[in-house]
Amino acid sequence: MEEAAAILARTPATLDALLRGLSDGWIAANEGGETWSPFDVIGHLIHGERTDWVQRARIILEHGETRPFDKFDRFAQFALSEGRSLASLLDEFATLRQENLRALERMRLTDADLDRRGRHPELGVVTLRQLLATWVAHDLDHVVQISRVLARQYSDEVGPWRAYLRIISGSQG
């Protein structure tokens, strides 16, 4: 639990250091088509803080498997972030994350609590421990996504080095 919280507490500052003050050319860039920009991803993380992780933890503790989680809207950020600045989104994400980590602390989860089960609307039975581990991995997944989106703006500019750059060539290596 402490290990997980250590990563969760660091994500807002990590994304702040990476993104705040970058030009719109970087912030609004995506990987083509319907893919997300760094701006979109921060909105998605905010929506997760508001409706996903801690809320689902509460549903598990209060209702167990009897009440499935609400579905998470993966596209909510497009309307919610409209007209906002990246700086205000980063601020909001940091505030919400801090509040949610405090809420998590107040739950004083025991090992037995972490084994309690809930019901995901698509994946079926999951434990509270799996939910919290997923929160951590989900953060890191989006740090990866943002870094990849930024790097791929230079897919052509790197020339022959493309062969060495897994982030551009797409291999996991």
Place this chain on the structure above:
Amino acid sequence: MEEAAAILARTPATLDALLRGLSDGWIAANEGGETWSPFDVIGHLIHGERTDWVQRARIILEHGETRPFDKFDRFAQFALSEGRSLASLLDEFATLRQENLRALERMRLTDADLDRRGRHPELGVVTLRQLLATWVAHDLDHVVQISRVLARQYSDEVGPWRAYLRIISGSQG
């Protein structure tokens, strides 16, 4: 150039926010076998600041294609980082990066300079513009790598969510 420098200037603070103060369990974790830990990656980035990017830029400006770059030692960090703390590596990386960005500014590179050609020992002819774009993408590639190494410590812990987490399932999606 300014766009590239904006990312290069942010990488040390990004990795600092992500890693400083994490337990050894996170810092020394890798993806198995000969793969690198976050600690190893910071050492690799330091070695790049000392021997790769700005040094190669100078070789291009002074010698063009006539003198190939020195080969880069991808394993130097294992000896160089031995016995060091992560905090001291993060400090050193930040200092070296700042010095190198100042050195880059002092070169006052023109568009014509950026088109100048050098010789990579394996890839052949490359331009200074490609070298600088690769510096940026290389930073981001290692932010991805570190995030992935951390997330994969929870490959089992996330349970059924594994299917949704590209960082763990390995798909690029």
